Amino acid sequence: MADRYDGVSGHIERHLGRIRDAESPTLHGPNQGYTLAVYEHPEYDMVSAISNGVCFQQVDSMLPEEFVCTLQSDQEEIAAFLVNVICEMVVRSGQGLEFDQAVENTQPLVPDTRIHGVLASPHPYLSTDFDVFHDAYGEPALQIITLVPITFAEAKYVEQFGADAVRKIWEARETDLLDVYRSSSI
Secondary structure (H helix, E strand, C coil), X not given: CCCCCCCHXXXXXXXXXXXEEEECCCCCCCCCCCEEEEEECCCCCEEEEEEECHHHCCCECCCCEEEEEEEEHHHHHHHHHHHHHHHHHHHHHXXXXXXXXXXXXXXXXXXXXXXXXXXXECCCCCCHHHHEEECCCCCEEEEEEEEEEEEHHHHHHHHHHCHHHHHHHHHHCCCCCCCCCCCCCC
């Protein structure tokens, strides 16, 4: 019988590009129970930091989860930081995230930006095939949740009107969701 996660790395590379770097699960001290890897897209000026191992933790969610944040190439460390913050929160709380859930902080998460949180979302720049990995039997085995950096005003807007409402504003204003130094769209 095939391992449920056979093929995950190929799935990720097909969508995100080639792996550029990987961190040990003990990089920040004791074993976190997950690692982070950074992928460089072959066509676009973007990198993605993605977790590996959250799916093996005791986390309550519809499907086992991993988290990814995609930003401009020069913001690689910020993408990894945001994924690590969310992974740490999820593993400690034992509660996974669902699409359209906003996680916000009262202060900016990234210094010198207006980014106060993230929106758990399907990936805004990749096909929907990326968001769920199917095992060898065609069954959904892993949900890959994209963490889109959001401002405080955007988080409040999501809270009041929902994630689709803010996505419509982003689309209408051609918001660059790959740039954490962007202005708020609200």
